[in-house]
Amino acid sequence: MTSHPRAAIILAAGQGTRMKSPVPKVLHPVGHRAMLDHAIDAAEALGCERIVVVVGAHSPEVRAHVVDRLGEESIAVQDPPLGTGHAVRAAEAVLGDFVGQVVVTYGDVPLLRAADIEAVFEAHDGVTVIGFEAADPGAYGRLVMEGDTLTAITEAKEASAEVLALKTCNSGVMAAPVGLLFELLAEVTNENAKGEFYLTDVVELARKRGAPTRAVMASEDSVMGVNAQAELATAEALFQKVQRETFLAAGVTMSAPETVHFAWDTRVGAGTVIEPFVVFGPGATVAERARIRSFSHIEGATIATGAEVGPYARLRPGADLGEGVRVGNFVEVKNVRMETGAKANHLSYLGDGSVGVGANIGAGTIFCNYDGFNKVRTEVEAGAFVGSNSALVAPVTIGAGAVIGSGSVITEDVPADAMALGRGRQVNMPGAGAAFRERAKAIKAAKSK
Known part of the structure; x- marks a missing residue:
């Protein structure tokens, strides 16, 4: 156990339509183990006292998988799906009176290990995200940093040319004191093009109230998500x-x-x-x-x-x-x-x-x-x-x-x-082989006429 109690919220409510498979996305295996189980393994290795998996109403198989491993008390349901912030809020009631730090991870990020996540728990009074240096930042959200301070997470479609030039990107993994996280999420609105509640908005809201915001780095491979x-x-x-x-x-x-x-x-x-x-x-x-x-x-x-x-x-x-x-x-x-x-x-x-x-x-x-x-x-x-x-x-x-x-x-x-010995006795019949061959030749010759 750690000196500060830990919990994990694992988001696994996505429909995974790009997988084009009847198997729910997070149950597809990597290394002969469901991606979701890799995420649960990491949370357990971190010493999390509570693990909540957010599932969708559309996927009873995912729910059954979580119940089989963690029990019904670890289930939160996001219905309907209204964004990552909305998904995390679905876990609030399930966490109940838990006091400590909580990390938000994903059921489709199978290579993220406890050692990659550990650093997000070093601060105990603010919001910490995991970033990575992308070889091709593309459509990833960018982390805007001032020294060790994270000043903003900017989506690529909303970024200026200067921000788009940054290669430090957002993995989506975030940690904060549980009370602070849900207070901030209560202030998140869906006033955006998709009409969804974004978890990333928490960073700006934290800065407005003077809470520390920072980023720690992981490798690009460790935070890769699987969507196809x-x-x-x-x-x-x-x-x-x-x-x-x-x-x-x-x-x-x-x-x-x-x-x-x-x-x-x-x-x-x-x-x-x-x-x-x-x-x-x-x-x-x-x-x-x-x-x-x-x-x-x-x-x-x-x-x-x-x-x-x-x-x-x-x-x-x-x-x-x-x-x-x-x-x-x-x-x-x-x-x-x-x-x-x-x-x-x-x-x-x-x-x-x-x-x-x-x-x-x-x-x-x-x-x-x-x-x-x-x-x-x-x-x-x-x-x-x-x-x-x-x-x-x-x-x-x-x-x-x-x-x-x-x-x-x-x-x-x-x-x-x-x-x-458990076999029939061998019987040798002298000349029978030659006689068999002659009969067989005659039958074959008659058929060919």
Whole structure:
């Protein structure tokens, strides 16, 4: 907790029509996480005691998402939408008797982190906004500064040529003591071309009553908003760039980092090698000195020290690989714990079960874990050897040290150190192959006449 209580208001009521998607804009993912969740993450990392998300009446999906994460008490509704100032005022009643500082952020600014916002809380008696130096200021509102003092936020369409020449622009993020902010917003009018209540008008009103106004700077990338699919792709690229740089700096080896894609919560230990074209979904944790080979997809999985995955492997949620485990090409693992030194090197599906220490799963092995209604488990105990092209029909246990003959369908438990075969007997019929060929040739010749 901070010495001055903090709250956050996250604006997420926009309709996002430029996304041209049935998915609400703020629920589109960056790094496999909804943009809105990135904003909530930042608010939580700032130590905000209260977080209010302003949603629109048009988007029940956004409301449900917030309720699921923060609870109904964190919802404020803006209806109808009448501008950013109006949206912030919608949160006033929800904040109730909160006393402290409040920051206004946005559900479509996914790259803004707590570290970028922290500086707005350094002053406790006025209005602080986050600005940035734009490579192309274009239609951004400009911050007019006198030293450290913010004197005005001027919209581009209303700016003089001198102001348009400025490159210091407004991100829209603003902080102030909660009482001051709502007092100022009560004075904002909608006497403008759009007939909307603008949050930016707060700066001028604060100056009129002698309250301090200032700006702190963040990078242009960190404050970028997403309004269309192309911008979403740009945000994803920037997110991935930061992730890659972070892992490289932490001692992870990537020969082609631009081809590796991470999720927001990926964890990788130092000394791990990630080959080209690897994708991490949410919930992946990789320990030190592992190796992830090319074209593997890892999600909801834990990989221990010294394990090797891929190429072309898929680890799904619940995959848990112990030290030195080998999961090879075209192997899929889901909800299976593989103990130290276990191997499944080729063309197998392991779903719902366990593989014991040093056990070997042969090529083409299938854990038949689904009967059309329920998932059931296959347990392969330590040191067992499962021959190629075997189907283990769950629920079934392969005892420690047992051997399963290739091509078997195993439907009953196999005792420790036993050998099990579950296939039809081979029958050789001398001369039958030659006779078959002669009959087939005759039939083909008759058809061609």
